[in-house]
Amino acid sequence: MKKRYIKILEYLEQSENDFVNGSELASLFNVTTRTIRNDIREINESYLEKVVIVGNNQKGYKLVGDLSNIHQNEDDYEERAFHIIKTLLSETDFITYDELAKKLYFSTQTIRKDVQKLFQIIKAEKRNIEMEAIIFQGIRLKGSEVEKRLLLKKLVTTNCLKRMSLDEALQYYFDDWFSQSSIQLVCSCIEEEVTKYNLLLSSQELFSICVNIIISLKRVGLNQKISEKDMRLDNTSFEELKIAKLILTRLVREMNVQ
Structure with missing residues (x-):
């Protein structure tokens, strides 16, 4: 479950059964009211059992029911896999299974199973990266910077574009990386x-380009840059590479990424 979803639920629960205006929620989480509407719909449809967020056009939103009935879909491996890799790429050192579980709001046992599955997938795909695990320290992702970015990119699907605009889809995946x-x-x-x-x-192609750029911006901001020996130009024309470099250079400057 996304962190913003959890925070929305916690905020509504603390409102003691009073309605909370959609504009107030949008301002609180620095998103649009349309994004809040989409969030509420997703939370109701995918995570709540015997509890619901009700909406009123004039009053806003209210949580009705016991929040202890929140539902986490243990079978939703793809979404968890994305957030696991994304979290590992956000860290500069090891992170424990307990810390990962706390960040993703799942049990440590579930996260351990997911990491093991990711380990097998990475090994089967013969990527130049590995999941390193050390007792009492945790896990981290080692290897080629290019492969790390490609792995995260692979875990992003375009299905969300069926119900969201381009920027909303990007916020869905990366709102904890960028405003x-x-x-x-x-x-x-x-x-x-x-x-x-x-x-x-x-x-879909435009979305894919945006995803690649956002991942690159985050990694550059963490000083995780691609070395010259890692550059792969297979099936990429010089003109395409030139355009991509221009976009990234402009955004690094405008977003003040070091």
């Missing part, structure tokens, strides 16, 4: 460059 305004800057910058070079892209 809504930063994500909107990424979208607008890429759309400008795409228009400038007369590139004809589908919404």
